[in-house]
Amino acid sequence: MFIKENLSRKEQVYLHATEMFKDRGYAATSMRDLANSLGIEAASLYSHIRSKEELLRKICFDIAAEFIGGLINVEQKDIPASEKLRLGIISHTKVIARDLASAAVFFNEYRNLSPAYLHDFLLLRINYINRFKKMIKQGIADDEFAEVDIKLAVMTMFSSLNWMPTWYNHTESIDQEKVSTELAQMLIKGLKK
Amino acid sequence: MFIKENLSRKEQVYLHATEMFKDRGYAATSMRDLANSLGIEAASLYSHIRSKEELLRKICFDIAAEFIGGLINVEQKDIPASEKLRLGIISHTKVIARDLASAAVFFNEYRNLSPAYLHDFLLLRINYINRFKKMIKQGIADDEFAEVDIKLAVMTMFSSLNWMPTWYNHTESIDQEKVSTELAQMLIKGLKK
DNA sequence: CCTACCGATCGGTAGG
């Protein structure tokens, strides 16, 4: 990875750490690897951060906050359930597309958090999922959606969205706006009666 | 994990390794952890296996073979593209459901393979994906499916399927047959015109 | 399957 000149050293550390955790996994990335990618010694990292886990923690909880923040905006609107779900999906994909590497770490590396933080993380996640479940339930109650299994539906939806960082590439043909809208459309069509 | 008495020691080693790689990740699972779960010393593992990576390799490539084998059966049938895709999805989910832990390792831990094996693995995977892409293309050409972006469609599909091991639980309410058919139905409905 | 190890590498600290 190249080093961006306009970032503080601490920001550079986070940027490189996120990219490396995504590519190799948290456990398989050593602090020496990380230091090396920045052209410094491993010991020097500790004048910018407290520990390796601090890196993971910040990446995971910052993205969690973005997901929740985006959803709150959508929930307040007075619109049909299917439309709410569509906007919820778009909000979710936008958070992912804005920072693919952090999202990938969020989805795949959170289990490396120490028990106390892992606990908090899982609570945030279950809360977020439940709010999507609520939208789908509402859609079924209002006769907009077919009588699908709620858990299956919401998990299918999140699966489609959360695997995005592993295949979506900013430089490629499909642009982010199109991915968001097509994905939302395809998933909602799958739920409709 | 409990130890099943009717399995050979080698099979027990693989069973425990698969479960632990799934839960903690390959890099975060030490051979001492693995030995401990079997009630033996780490050094004793090496009378059953050659190396840690051999475990990962066998898990990943065995599942790859199952995926490909299942698809070949479907491809030979003379049926419409949408039906072929439906059976392809069902075959895929059945491989996953038959061994959730191995499938999870296949999807999330393959990147820990050493370069030479990683290369072969990625070739198998791209080949498999391309065969699904072909079915979707055929469906569009035959006017069965809407003019979706092929890459987006196939990635959405695999995402939905491949995240299954992380949320599907054999002991739970939804049975495997229902998951397979509902999932296939939802995804294909999302593609239709 | 065990004891007794091996060299390498890990995350991190002290002190400048």
Next chain:
DNA sequence: CCTACCGATCGGTAGG
């Protein structure tokens, strides 16, 4: 930001 380390742990081997 560096040099010089620390104790702990890693995957794995020798020899029984």
